[in-house]
Amino acid sequence: MYTEKVMDHFTNPRNVGEIENANGVGEVGNAKCGDIMRIYLDVQDNIIKDVKFKTFGCGAAIATSSMVTELVMGKTLDEALKISNDAVAEALDGLPPAKMHCSNLAADALHEAIKDYISKKGK
Amino acid sequence: MERIYFDHSATTPVDKEVAKVMLEYMTEKFGNPSSVHSFGRETRKAVEEARHSVAALLGAAANEIFFTSGGTESDNLALKGIAFANRKKGNHIITTAIEHHAILHACEYLEKQGFTVTYLPVDENAMVSVEDVKNAITDKTILISVMFANNEVGTIQPIKEIGQLAKEKKIYFHTDAVQAVGNCHIDVNELNIDVLSLSGHKIYGPKGIGAIYIRKGVKIESTQHGGSQERKLRPGTENVPGIVGLGKAAELASIELDQRISHLTNLRDKLIKGIQEKISDIKLNGHKEIRLPGNVNISFLYVEGESLLLNLDLKGIAASSGSACTSGSLDPSHVLLAMGLTHEVAHGSLRLSLGRGNTEADINYCLEVLPQILERLRSMSPLNAN
């Protein structure tokens, strides 16, 4: 069902956990299945210095969470904002059709976290 | 890696003896039972013997047993066959919210054909109330269909009382006993059952074969048309190896029933107790006592079912879950929701369904592995309070 890459990220998820003084936090619930993901960012000089996640969800949800943190680590916010659901799924060598929606969780949570950072900074 | 199978409610391995007799009826005794010649005679005889074995398991007469392609077909035949044959008497059917989809979707189809269906609620243990059944009866009610035991949470329904009620009111009573057969004592006369569905692959018999018990005199019409097999109720060349295999599986179930029940109950209770001792924030789903001997269904708060399953699978344990994420559908298990579980709690449900091949060692291994997995998953969960 899942690709080797998905199983790798599922069994050894990268960047699990919380960042204590995160300056950007995003949480989304997956409307389709009720799953939840939270992303913590440490942004310095417009660059994502550190990122961590917590996820309540299926194998695909955990793998996409892990993958998205790996994809954005060290990236600028602009670069991070360009990461789409499809890009996350692609980086995992694809997801089963019924599981494509799970990748929304990861990309949306990331985008929420960046938004959170920008709005906090603006204040 | 050794693999441990805890998904017997999904399907069971075919018993070695069953497989052996099936093989004989595939390659050697392969005749069509409708044929006049010796090849036909030997399979015709075998089919009738199997019919007797299935009947014996249910306390029925052989001519009240008809072979189908499985539990789903038996359920469809029971509901549609009775509904259409008794349309003149009434158009109301009573069932429950926790039936298998074979029943629920057949009911939805019947609603489109002009029937009215009452879906009874269940309590927090997934138990149907006899009082609710009684109150739902109208003068248009022609059929009550209540499952014997639930496939997800294992709760066993008050079949005898519902059967009694139906009998008094002269309404047909069907029960989907796919999970109960081979796991519970069933006597269709004692329990007042008019029609009953069963499936071969849940009782160490083959997939693709099932049976329906139809009490003599019940008015029912066929849903499939063709030749005159199964007294025209279920046309199509008889699946002889499947039938013979089901017959053998029924025979074994009759012989081993008491032993299976005590073995499974023992393992089940050990597993439940162990989980309760080792893991916090859990919820046992289904009735504490009145449940299938091999059924364990537990919600683990803060985790999601599919990731739990995948982790167990990586450790060699096969199980199932009522999570939406395993089914590709929008909602988690309709059974868990009907019992009043929230989406989140339903999401974290795990079903471990034990079978006759399982051992204490299997239980111990599971009790060793499960806490580690939960710790890992809970440490990743945004829902975890700690």
Added chain:
Amino acid sequence: MERIYFDHSATTPVDKEVAKVMLEYMTEKFGNPSSVHSFGRETRKAVEEARHSVAALLGAAANEIFFTSGGTESDNLALKGIAFANRKKGNHIITTAIEHHAILHACEYLEKQGFTVTYLPVDENAMVSVEDVKNAITDKTILISVMFANNEVGTIQPIKEIGQLAKEKKIYFHTDAVQAVGNCHIDVNELNIDVLSLSGHKIYGPKGIGAIYIRKGVKIESTQHGGSQERKLRPGTENVPGIVGLGKAAELASIELDQRISHLTNLRDKLIKGIQEKISDIKLNGHKEIRLPGNVNISFLYVEGESLLLNLDLKGIAASSGSACTSGSLDPSHVLLAMGLTHEVAHGSLRLSLGRGNTEADINYCLEVLPQILERLRSMSPLNAN
């Protein structure tokens, strides 16, 4: 006594390789394909491989193949599924008088549901005329169903031409190919077939499994309701051993097809010729050339089918007949009557359907025994002119 099996149109023995792979999927790889765990993954994969094998035999795409419980179910699903799904377009169906009962009785059911069915006649060779099909089409016609090859007399219909006609008129074309698959070259695209029924046990595969080919885009609805197996068109736990067995049988059929056709045609023609030379007052039923490679159907005047069968059986030969006396119904074969045979001649019909296991020696033995039996029976017959 050695037994010779000449009833391959009724059913065939399961091929040894087929049985072997089925056994593996009964006792070892027994998982439910819907399960998330490794037991489920291995059977899910096997089911998809079997789907490819069946598709390859028909020149179809794998996602156009759906597994059912047999030819009867495939026929029922094709007719009812298309009829109900296209009711708004029209209510007229065209079929023939010589279809299998799975088609004829499904049509009768549909007539009760408000559909109109035209049953086309056939000529003395059991051949349908394309012209007749054309003339029967109205602006309400939604489906044409013509069998590929007749199970009793073996006549092969002008499928390609009928398919072409249906395509031009934008009417769905279904063919019951239960007898043709594995005996004829079939390419659904070349022949313009939209929907096709086949059955496992007629091609050295298992009983209780069949398939339906449905061209992508054809509007059809399910007749059985339940889980989401077979993309919801055909719910119920997949009969994995049956499916895997059918897949293997289809694979073998693909490989051996040319060889089977030439072997059977050779034996068939030898048998027909031998009977014609040795026995008088006979009539070959079905088309002389355009017939199934293994089908011999002959009426022996002045004798009755059942007594012929019983006598052959006593000599170890298994065959079948279109006699009413073998079926328990009032009339002899509807196929023979549709071809214009009188009751008497139809009564004396014998079908010898050959299979890949038959040899020249079997044919010789039959040619030795048959004349003696006929002499005996005819000497008893009041109809015998001499």
